[in-house]
Amino acid sequence: MKLQKTIKSEAKVSGKGLFGGKEAKVTFRPACADSGVVFVRTDIAEPVRIKAVATNLAERSRRTTLKKGSVSIETVEHCLAAVTALGIDNLIIEIDGLELPAPDCSCAEYFKALKRIGLVEQGVSRKEFAIREPISITAGDASIYALPHSDDGLNITFDLDYGGHTGIGRQIYGFRLTPENFENHLAPARTFLLEAEAKQFQSRGMGTHLGPRDLLVINSDGPIKNSFRFPNECVRHKIVDLIGDLALVGRAVRGRVVAYKAGHSLNQQLVRKLYEAAEQRERIEKSGTDALLDIRQIAKILPHRYPFLLVDKVVEVDGERRIKGIKNVSFNEQFFQGHFPGTPIMPGVLVVEAMAQVSGLLFAQKLEHTGKLAVLLGMDGVKLRKAVVPGDQLILTSETVRMKKRGAQCRCKTMVGEAVVAEALIKFMLVDEERV
Numbered sequence: 168m169k170l171q172k173t174i175k176s177e178a179k180v181s182g183k184g185l186f187g188g189k190e191a192k193v194t195f196r197p198a199c200a201d202s203g204v205v206f207v208r209t210d211i212a213e214p215v216r217i218k219a220v221a222t223n224l225a226e227r228s229r230r231t232t233l234k235k236g237s238v239s240i241e242t243v244e245h246c247l248a249a250v251t252a253l254g255i256d257n258l259i260i261e262i263d264g265l266e267l268p269a270p271d272c273s274c275a276e277y278f279k280a281l282k283r284i285g286l287v288e289q290g291v292s293r294k295e296f297a298i299r300e301p302i303s304i305t306a307g308d309a310s311i312y313a314l315p316h317s318d319d320g321l322n323i324t325f326d327l328d329y330g331g332h333t334g335i336g337r338q339i340y341g342f343r344l345t346p347e348n349f350e351n352h353l354a355p356a357r358t359f360l361l362e363a364e365a366k367q368f369q370s371r372g373m374g375t376h377l378g379p380r381d382l383l384v385i386n387s388d389g390p391i392k393n394s395f396r397f398p399n400e401c402v403r404h405k406i407v408d409l410i411g412d413l414a415l416v417g418r419a420v421r422g423r424v425v426a427y428k429a430g431h432s433l434n435q436q437l438v439r440k441l442y443e444a445a446e447q448r449e450r451i452e453k454s455g456t457d458a459l460l461d462i463r464q465i466a467k468i469l470p471h472r473y474p475f476l477l478v479d480k481v482v483e484v485d486g487e488r489r490i491k492g493i494k495n496v497s498f499n500e501q502f503f504q505g506h507f508p509g510t511p512i513m514p515g516v517l518v519v520e521a522m523a524q525v526s527g528l529l530f531a532q533k534l535e536h537t538g539k540l541a542v543l544l545g546m547d548g549v550k551l552r553k554a555v556v557p558g559d560q561l562i563l564t565s566e567t568v569r570m571k572k573r574g575a576q577c578r579c580k581t582m583v584g585e586a587v588v589a590e591a592l593i594k595f596m597l598v599d600e601e602r603v
Contacts (some may be wrong), residue, residue, distance in 0.1 A: 168291040173197045179534035183429030184266030185242050185358065186368075187229065188376035190311065191264025193246070195281060199259035200291040203417060204250060206240050207261045219247060219330060220417040221442035222485045225436055231412055231431055235488075241266035244411030244431070251414045256293060272358040272382035274407055278350060296445040300528035304436045309428035311437050316423035320344060323409060326427040327402040332361065334385040338402035344410065353410075355396050356403035359383035362391065409434050416441045423581045442485040446483065457482055460528065468531045469524060470540070474501045477521035478528065478563065487532055489566045492525035498557035513555035518589045519546065522579035526565040526593055530575055541575060541595040549591040559583045565593075573597055 198410065204219040215238040217223050225234035233243040246267050250258060272278040302313040316322055321344040329335035329347035342348065349407065360368065362532040365384045368374050383400065392514040397403055404425075411421050426433070447457040460468075461479035469476065483491035497515055503511040523543050530541045555561065562582040569576040572597055595596040 169295070170288040171200050171291045171293050172254055172286045172288055173199075173257040174255065174281060175285045176286050178284045180246075180268060180270065180276055180280050180545065182263065182268030182270040182276075185269035185272065185377075185382075186373045187241065187376065188268045189264055189266065191262060191266060191268045193267060194199050194261040195284075196258045196259040197287075200257060200289040201294075204247070204255070204258045204259045204260065204414065206243065207259060207550075208238055208240060208265075209261045209265045210265075211238065218417075219243065219469065221415045221416055221435070221439045222483075222489060224415065224439070227431075229431060230296075231408075231415075231435065239265070242269065244408050245269065245274035246277050246411070246479065247414035248407045248411035249274045249281055249354070251410050251419075252278065252344060252353070253281055253286065253346055254419070255281065256419075259299060269358070272377075273355055273404070274411075275354040280355045282346075286333075296416060296418050296420055296441065296448070298420070298441070300444075302437065302444070303438070304433050306433055309430070309433055310425040310566070311424065311429040311433045313437055313441060314423045314425065315480075316421070317357065317565075318343070318423075319421060321410075321413070321420050322423045323406050324423070324425045325402050325406050325409065325429075325431035325446050326425075327405055327429055329401075331385045332385075334361075335359075335401050336391045340397040340399055340402045341438060342403075342406055354377065355401050356400050356407055357383050358404060359385055359397070359401050361394055364387040376472040404439055405429075412438050413441075416445055418445060434569070459484055465528065469527055471524060475520075476524070477517060477562055478524050481525070481528060484529070484532075487567060487570070489530065489564065490525055490529040492521075492528065494521050494560045494561040494563060496555055496561060498555055500557070503534075503557065511557055513559075515551040515589065518551065518561065518581055519549060519591055519593075521561060522563055522565060522581055522589065523593055523595075525563040526577045526595070529565050529567065529577065530570070530597075540598055542598050543593065545594040546594040547592040547594070549589070551589050553583065553586050553588045555583065556586055561588065568592070 174197050181192045183190055206217045208215045215235055217233045217235045223233045225232040225239055229240045233240045239262050298313050298315050300595055304311050323396055324341045327338045330337050341413055362384055384391045449459045458480035462479055463570045465478055477494050478492045479495050481492045502514055527541045565577045565579045567577050576594050578589050
């Protein structure tokens, strides 16, 4: 049995952020078993804790950012790559600043600092996720695949194709993750940019504190005023970024990942799918179902009844922030009798109603003991993008935008597979239950 690990004592890393260039200090502290990796912003009035999991990802270009409410932590991938490579399961990472420092523009300093203080086993079985079914993400000619593998570990093959750029060319590298392999073959690999990209970034005020000697700026002849640490340093650093992103699955990933021209955007799409698959598998193993709330529990929370209860189960809840529910659309739905005979299409207004109901389940956690009920007040930015037909499964998500004493607002989306069906910003009024 593999046991969970944390660090033996405190460790520190400091320096300037890669994009913002502001000084920041990071303090690593031991954490108890089953707590996972948690970042803490300590430079604000009330410190905010953000767990390193896929549900806390924020949209950013060319980096990985975690966010909770209005508080974010930028460029976490190098730090998380070192944490993952050392097999650390539980860790508190305090940061005095917005962006993690990027000493050397690699993750070597993070790896050295954590390795130096040593690890301790915690007597609890390690959480792992073995890839059993292939998962693929593509965007244009870029792609990334998660595949089952007989090896009891994480294996990565990355094809970095800059065939039209003589300074980088095409680099293919295969890697099996162990602490020793990571330290010797990946940790020193640095962030790289093409010369044109570096100029564009600095014209936008990013990375202005860096020069070609600080990171790899590459023109057609290779690094400018610098030299490669490995002949294929660029593809090695891409694997570092990928390992850091995979940390957000929230448990050790076992299997094979194959990437072609992938970057953080594709990495993170894959990570979200792996996280959802891991959460679902653990729920099924624990209770025999992937539902956090089944239809009987939903009926105890929502006042709706047949034929107007439009959420079959809830499969994901992130506190009071986010919820995911499922509605299975059957040909036996009452509304198909008249909408439309011969061409059954679910009324768009009912898709919106389903989003409102799953939002009500999210708010119910806070309203349960207040005697309040969330009643639909208004909708903005409603878009119906695709017809819903019998046999479709609606994936309903709702994220809290604002919640006050008398009202609430959430951003909702409905998917069928990979396609967006509907989206809306929905507003609710909180009223006394006995008045409804």
